Amino acid sequence: MKSKIIYLLIGQKGSGKSFVGTLMEKEYGIKFIRVEDWAKKIKKDRDVNNETYLKQVFEEIENGIRDSLTDKDKIVFESTGLTEYFDIMLESLRRGFQVTTIGVYADSTTCLKRVKSRDQNIHINVSDDQVLMINNQVRERNFETDFLIINENTSEKELINEIANNIEWTNDK
Secondary structure, three states, rough: OOOOOOEEEEOOOOOOHHHHHHHHHHOOOEHHHHHHHHHHHHHHHOOOHHHHHHHHHHHHHHHHHHHHHHOOEEEEEEEEEEHHOOOOOHHHHHHOOOOEEEEEEOOHHHHHHHHOOOOOOOOOOOOOOHHHHHHHHHHHHHHOOOOEEEEHHHHHHHHHHHHHHHHHHHHHO
């Protein structure tokens, strides 16, 4: 059994992945890694779909996750789950760690509304058109996850209970 656990939140922009990750840290002491910080550092003036940028981002994320696990037993981070570079990173992490994927879902209208109202200092700034394009790609990909959290008209307490069930299942694995 692999002793280090990674919880990977996957979903559309605005679905509430960061919120769920923050709850996991606050309620259960599982370090939430804001990988967008790493992506923002290397983005420069490149488009979010630039292949070189995407490759660099997922390499940076994997290295950062591995470094974070040197002194932590459990961490959580987030991704939209798109691109071949995500797949390469995920496959590599699964070779060394127990990875539990958790889908975070909210409908498209809610996602766009959340993206428009969130703090742009902690997220990569993208246009409405880019959000719609990315979220459409996420829906089309339909990444199969170990769990699904519906973050639509869900109270914080309900989310905390759902997270607890996911953590309990992972610990029993």
